[in-house]
Amino acid sequence: MKKLTNYLILSAVSLTMISCSKNDNNSVANNISLHFNNTFKNNTIVLGGVSNDATVNTSEMGQVHHLSELKYVVSNIRLVKADGTEIPYNVNDLDKGATVVNQAKPASLDYVLTNIPVGEYRQLKFGLGVKQEINTVDQVKFPAFYAAAGANDTDMMWQWATGYRFTKIEGFYGAENNAFKIHTGSTLNGTSGQPETYTQGVDAYRDITLDLTTTALVGNNAPKITIKANLDKLLSGKEKVALTAKNATTPSQHSSMEAMEIFVNNIGGNGKDDKSGMFSVESVENN
Amino acid sequence: MKTVICILSVLLIALSCSKGDMHESVEEDNPEISLQIPAGFPALNGSVAENRPTKYGVELGEKLFHEKRFSGNNTISCASCHNPSLAFSDGKQQAVGIYERVGLRNTPAVQNMAFMKFYNWDGNILQLEKQPLVPIITHEEMNSSILEVIGKIGVDADYKKLFQKAFGDASITADRIYRSIAQYEYTLISANSKYDRVIRNEGERLTAEEERGYTTFKSKCASCHGTELFTDQSFRNVGFPLNPNPEEAGRGRVTGRHADQMAFRVPSLRNAAYTAPYGSFGQFPTLRSVLDYFDKGVLEAENLDPILKENGNRIPLSEQEKQDIIAFIETLSDPTFLGK
Numbered sequence: 071m072k073k074l075t076n077y078l079i080l081s082a083v084s085l086t087m088i089s090c091s092k093n094d095n096n097s098v099a100n101n102i103s104l105h106f107n108n109t110f111k112n113n114t115i116v117l118g119g120v121s122n123d124a125t126v127n128t129s130e131m132g133q134v135h136h137l138s139e140l141k142y143v144v145s146n147i148r149l150v151k152a153d154g155t156e157i158p159y160n161v162n163d164l165d166k167g168a169t170v171v172n173q174a175k176p177a178s179l180d181y182v183l184t185n186i187p188v189g190e191y192r193q194l195k196f197g198l199g200v201k202q203e204i205n206t207v208d209q210v211k212f213p214a215f216y217a218a219a220g221a222n223d224t225d226m227m228w229q230w231a232t233g234y235r236f237t238k239i240e241g242f243y244g245a246e247n248n249a250f251k252i253h254t255g256s257t258l259n260g261t262s263g264q265p266e267t268y269t270q271g272v273d274a275y276r277d278i279t280l281d282l283t284t285t286a287l288v289g290n291n292a293p294k295i296t297i298k299a300n301l302d303k304l305l306s307g308k309e310k311v312a313l314t315a316k317n318a319t320t321p322s323q324h325s326s327m328e329a330m331e332i333f334v335n336n337i338g339g340n341g342k343d344d345k346s347g348m349f350s351v352e353s354v355e356n357n
Numbered sequence: 358m359k360t361v362i363c364i365l366s367v368l369l370i371a372l373s374c375s376k377g378d379m380h381e382s383v384e385e386d387n388p389e390i391s392l393q394i395p396a397g398f399p400a401l402n403g404s405v406a407e408n409r410p411t412k413y414g415v416e417l418g419e420k421l422f423h424e425k426r427f428s429g430n431n432t433i434s435c436a437s438c439h440n441p442s443l444a445f446s447d448g449k450q451q452a453v454g455i456y457e458r459v460g461l462r463n464t465p466a467v468q469n470m471a472f473m474k475f476y477n478w479d480g481n482i483l484q485l486e487k488q489p490l491v492p493i494i495t496h497e498e499m500n501s502s503i504l505e506v507i508g509k510i511g512v513d514a515d516y517k518k519l520f521q522k523a524f525g526d527a528s529i530t531a532d533r534i535y536r537s538i539a540q541y542e543y544t545l546i547s548a549n550s551k552y553d554r555v556i557r558n559e560g561e562r563l564t565a566e567e568e569r570g571y572t573t574f575k576s577k578c579a580s581c582h583g584t585e586l587f588t589d590q591s592f593r594n595v596g597f598p599l600n601p602n603p604e605e606a607g608r609g610r611v612t613g614r615h616a617d618q619m620a621f622r623v624p625s626l627r628n629a630a631y632t633a634p635y636g637s638f639g640q641f642p643t644l645r646s647v648l649d650y651f652d653k654g655v656l657e658a659e660n661l662d663p664i665l666k667e668n669g670n671r672i673p674l675s676e677q678e679k680q681d682i683i684a685f686i687e688t689l690s691d692p693t694f695l696g697k
Binding site: 232 | 480481487490491494495496502504530531603604610611613615
């Protein structure tokens, strides 16, 4: 009987060992979840209409404003390991690698990257918008993203340009509570980021590079990275902008797309010396 | 049992063979259509070489052009706005699509597309194959989606046959839809007006009025409405009354350049007599009203076309000149193009 017990213990121990070692072998990958905290400076934005509890911000030029709608597309996500290796996350598949962040939908503020190889990550890269090569509203290729972007409450499409809207920022400004509507997107014919190839159009895609505040350890851990998008930059970024009837709707008969590019550079960076725009990493949690 | 299997396999082989043969013969029976390029016309858009019209490609494209199932509620086809009997325009100020929704702009005529470098009022499209998707998904036009369209026409045996004939197999894809419609449109060439017959010395002559109109036209209109297409395909702000829709920025919406703000593609004047009203949102009911406006003076703009700026923001025209110019423009009408 004692012998039997011994055997049982032995097998239990070996089983545990096997399962342990199996677990270790299994941890070739885990998730990273991204959380988008949309703020005015340090205050998380509350959306609102003309008169209610919306978060009010004052620009550097002294203009009060608040938002009623805030949406942007995040795609082309890449994670950079401590040794510099870049791990692309479904960068050519909008269904699996892109999302519409919508301040009105709390669930959309979290985006889980699955099956990220074990490792130490020090940098996060992503696109604000959709890179030119796949910026066609192609329902056949990417039905899920097409549906998400085209949904009536989202409408992140520019049908006339057969491309996606990259950002949709609407709200009210000034003492009169005048409406503003800043929509951005590419109308490009050419290769994004290579102006010599442009035959016509505007490149509104911006590649964002963010250093992580702490190394994100993917292993048995599934780190959570909180990204702050400080919408204060919209009017108070590199270029200080005051909203007027002439630029408060973009693109429009008043503003062409020149005003749009100023807003794009403020929130997405200019793609040259500013690669972060309104984005920064607020925290990395390695649970 | 063994015998049955043997027979079956023989049958299968025979079937697959005959299918293969059919496939081959289909391609042989779908010859390219050579485009008759009228004398003096500009070069073909480079995309034509990548998508040569074929007999069945064009037949399919034409059928699709008239396909109302392109719209969400099966009421609007391409031809609903691009009406063949109005030189593929619609006679309305702004396009009217599904549920009577009014679009941003005036429907442009579909003609001589193979020779155009830019499509639409703002030239946002450079390849005709990229255009058909736009109305399909636009809220004010067809309000549908390409998968919805494929789903609807995919159950139609006639279409399966036509896709087979046009492309070698029956599969209905988005790309094939776009390509066949473009092929059809490439064949819509209008160059058989009185003007053309006069130029070609086919025995007709301009009347004295038309002749005077032609002379005035050459000095006062042809710097924009040049070439045998009667457009130089440039984009210009000519100070026309502004579309009240705040989304309108003209070509500025595409290029982002301030210089292109409220600039529009110079429209071809071929078949202009059939394509009223005029202007990017149908501001002008008649050709006469366009000429009166130019004569009276246009809106000031920073990027107003230099030719207008140099002439005090107007094109001065006498009563006689207006009548003559209109008489000349009417010689650009090609009745054989109507109802094509």
